[in-house]
Amino acid sequence: MQDTTQKTSFKAQQLKFREDAILDVVNHLLARKGFDLMTMDEVAAEVGIAKASLYKHFASKEVLAAASMTRLIDRALAVVNDLSVELDPLEKLKGLVRWAVTAHLANTMPLLPSTRSSIQQSLTNYPPYMEKVGRLIEAVGTWIEQAQTSGLLSASLPGEVILYTVFARSCDPVADFLKLGGAFSDPEIVEMLVKTCFDGMSQDKSTL
């Protein structure tokens, strides 16, 4: 038959579609409860398939989480790419933090940046993930260096510290508490977090 390849490609498309739907659910659950509290039963139920079917797509809970996290890094890389326009490096960094905090508030940012999480180790042993994280770190690291040499960011602060501080905003509980309080809109919360992150909480000396 002549349409064998077409049929296969259609099937492959359907497969990808289904797996993307699974990863959407996983991403959401990772964001709301974290890896340890997320159960495979829950994932299967929310996707609307049997648990055994889930295991046909992903070999284990850890593999499933790793796939979801890899997709997240892909998205972060896309955001980084979009930000590579005519912005100064400080604005690029702020843009990345805005994206992360916004996603966190929308429950689409998996709760990871914690040395304590039990997936952390299996993730570091998953080369496709680590390779992409490496690319992300390199891109953001470049922005940080540029911002420091051009006097936009404090040059006395080790770049490492700035890098981790930027990434850590994606899981900052301050956003959750402010949202819980109900006094501010999501965009307001995002802007306040960005401000305290980059400018601190002390009185701005330049205005005195």
Add this chain to the structure above:
Amino acid sequence: MQDTTQKTSFKAQQLKFREDAILDVVNHLLARKGFDLMTMDEVAAEVGIAKASLYKHFASKEVLAAASMTRLIDRALAVVNDLSVELDPLEKLKGLVRWAVTAHLANTMPLLPSTRSSIQQSLTNYPPYMEKVGRLIEAVGTWIEQAQTSGLLSASLPGEVILYTVFARSCDPVADFLKLGGAFSDPEIVEMLVKTCFDGMSQDKSTL
């Protein structure tokens, strides 16, 4: 017998001693793994007693964690009290953050400030804990107001935001990553976190 009360008091002392030992173990486990990953088997093994004995002291895992957390707030209140000397309010706040980050690095700071943690709800339903948290918030809130009115902290930032930001430093993953990197000593990490927390990462405009 005349020494009945003495005997009782001695027994009570022993009981408190044992329960304090249990809470030490729990505090350490909560700091390293969090509530959900901490198991009662583990607690019992590390204390050196049978799991059933553990349940004679504390009715459930949640009660156990609540007791540990209450003791933590007691210690925070003691630190707040020690800081009520001749320091300006900004230095008091920094002192509190220093204590929290130092404890975090020493694995003695339970990983909580997360809306996602599954104990959070049972804690809010435990009046002794909430009462002490209330006192802590009041004391720190007063410092924040003083720092804002005296121009030490940005007055345009809602007090709420400053309060949460200060508390959130106790579980900031930046400290963990920097420690993992091995390039800095614990006190250096503490000072860098305090600096970025209060002064941000942007170039200080007053030096230009």
Add this chain to the structure above:
DNA sequence: GTCTATAAAATGATAGAC
């Protein structure tokens, strides 16, 4: 690949002897 049914292990909690 999807399902039902079930294994295998971990874990919170309790029974009951001493």
Add this chain to the structure above:
DNA sequence: GTCTATCATTTTATAGAC
């Protein structure tokens, strides 16, 4: 109050039919 033994439940993962 401490122990051993056990229960009940949850949860990761698989077997095997269709």
